[in-house]
Amino acid sequence: MIGTPTLAVWKFASCDGCQLTLLDCEDELLTLAGQVHIAHFLEASSAVLPGPYDVSLVEGSITTPGDVDRIRQVRASSKVLVTIGACATSGGIQALRNFADVQEFTSVVYASPPYIESLATSTPISAHVPVDFELRGCPIDKHQLLEVISAFLVGRKPDIPDTSVCTECKRRGLTCVTVASNTPCLGPVTHAGCGALCPAVGRGCYGCFGPMTGANVPAMIGRLHECGMTEGAIDKVLATFNVAAPGFRLPLVQR
Numbered sequence: 001m002i003g004t005p006t007l008a009v010w011k012f013a014s015c016d017g018c019q020l021t022l023l024d025c026e027d028e029l030l031t032l033a034g035q036v037h038i039a040h041f042l043e044a045s046s047a048v049l050p051g052p053y054d055v056s057l058v059e060g061s062i063t064t065p066g067d068v069d070r071i072r073q074v075r076a077s078s079k080v081l082v083t084i085g086a087c088a089t090s091g092g093i094q095a096l097r098n099f100a101d102v103q104e105f106t107s108v109v110y111a112s113p114p115y116i117e118s119l120a121t122s123t124p125i126s127a128h129v130p131v132d133f134e135l136r137g138c139p140i141d142k143h144q145l146l147e148v149i150s151a152f153l154v155g156r157k158p159d160i161p162d163t164s165v166c167t168e169c170k171r172r173g174l175t176c177v178t179v180a181s182n183t184p185c186l187g188p189v190t191h192a193g194c195g196a197l198c199p200a201v202g203r204g205c206y207g208c209f210g211p212m213t214g215a216n217v218p219a220m221i222g223r224l225h226e227c228g229m230t231e232g233a234i235d236k237v238l239a240t241f242n243v244a245a246p247g248f249r250l251p252l253v254q255r
Helices: 017-023 026-035 065-076 086-090 093-099 102-109 142-154 165-172 177-181 217-226 231-237 246-254
Strands: 006-011 037-041 053-059 078-084 133-135
Touching: 006 017, 017 053, 017 142, 026 142, 053 065, 053 086, 053 142, 065 078, 078 086, 078 142, 086 093, 086 133, 133 142, 217 231, 217 246
Parallel strands: 006 037, 006 053, 053 078, 078 133
Antiparallel strands: none
């Protein structure tokens, strides 16, 4: 990129946690700020510069007709578009609406439902515009975020592992919670990135980083049964942050 590259950060339906991860970079943030011109980041500053932007980070899912129009505008003004977090890459926990009646929800929650403009589903950014890279997690890992930004600024592919949480357990020398104590754990089918946070404290993986590539969820469901989980409990454990991700949802539908 010629000159100082511009970085934009955008928010759609989400909790802001992935944007906060960028602010949480602390020691690295000043160095990053010296390498890019942060042109649009409302979580950090009300100052906004017009596009086009060299790199856009997009948090959140598409849940309203207005979101659809806005993400197309973001795509048109961005040379590189990176989606960050479970909401942007799989629809997020708000995708629970995809399996229920949204009109029923709005009639119960809002005093004047006719004023609510909402889509029937919560969908990932890639369902609406081309995406150059998806960074998974709920929230994302700050070291992976810095790697992705750095990679696109110098024009190379981000070095993000496409393996399971199990590999992170092995690298940390952790005892497998399933083998040792029969604890249900989604580590074998979950994308690496968290550093095996839950297994490190003796708990099973909750699948925050979504399904890894080629995840064998049907086999995982069988192992969860062996750990004593009921059908209903298995449905719930897969219906969290990445409920609409095909890797987690399709095996349930096909049962």
